[in-house]
Amino acid sequence: MPTLTKIYSMEEVAAHNKQDDCWIVIDGKVYDVTSYMDEHPGGDDVLLAVTGKDATDEFEDAGHSKTARELMEEYFIGELDEDSVQEIPELKIYKKEEPNDSVQKLVDLTKQYWVVPVSVITISLAVSVLFSRKK
Numbered sequence: 001m002p003t004l005t006k007i008y009s010m011e012e013v014a015a016h017n018k019q020d021d022c023w024i025v026i027d028g029k030v031y032d033v034t035s036y037m038d039e040h041p042g043g044d045d046v047l048l049a050v051t052g053k054d055a056t057d058e059f060e061d062a063g064h065s066k067t068a069r070e071l072m073e074e075y076f077i078g079e080l081d082e083d084s085v086q087e088i089p090e091l092k093i094y095k096k097e098e099p100n101d102s103v104q105k106l107v108d109l110t111k112q113y114w115v116v117p118v119s120v121i122t123i124s125l126a127v128s129v130l131f132s133r134k135k
């Protein structure tokens with residue numbers, strides 16, 4: 001006969017965040033560690049600190065032994081409703097709108113070599129003045 005696993009929302013789990021009533025979530029599974037608080041070799045404060053969120057990373061970072069992982073099963077009470085976990089929206093990187101590349105290059109070149117067009121215009125004006133005087 002299939003066993004019925006209880007599903008809890010993160011909101012429900014988060015409500016158990018006290019010394020005498022503490023639930024934690026590791027790898028999508030919910031554990032009621034209330035009776036383990038005083039015995040936990042890592043201390044009760046670390047367990048309290050991870051209530052209301054997924055503690056998988058913290059649990060793995062502590063490098064728990066095989067024995068610890070087996071012990072966990074004693075405190076398993078159900079699974080987390082993944083849909084209830086509010087994802088932190090990824091930070092959107094707003095890229096500054098770059099103006100059209102070739103237009104920008106032309107503008108840069110003009111700024112850099114402004115002497116060229118100014119000289120061309122001056123010379124053409126001088127030549128046209130000279131020619132008009134000769135006539």
Ligand code: HEM
Pocket residue numbers: 024031033040041042043046047050055058059062063064065066067068069071072075
């Ligand atoms: C049901 C959940 C948990 C169980 C059954 C458990 C069990 C244990 C056990 C048996 C140890 C001794 C070392 C070992 O055998 O690996 C330990 C150490 C430790 N645990 Fe946990 N743990 C649980 C959850 C957590 C969580 C969620 C955290 C972090 C937020 C944590 C942090 C630590 C730390 C930092 C140590 C190292 C203590 C030391 O050696 O100074 N544990 N845990």
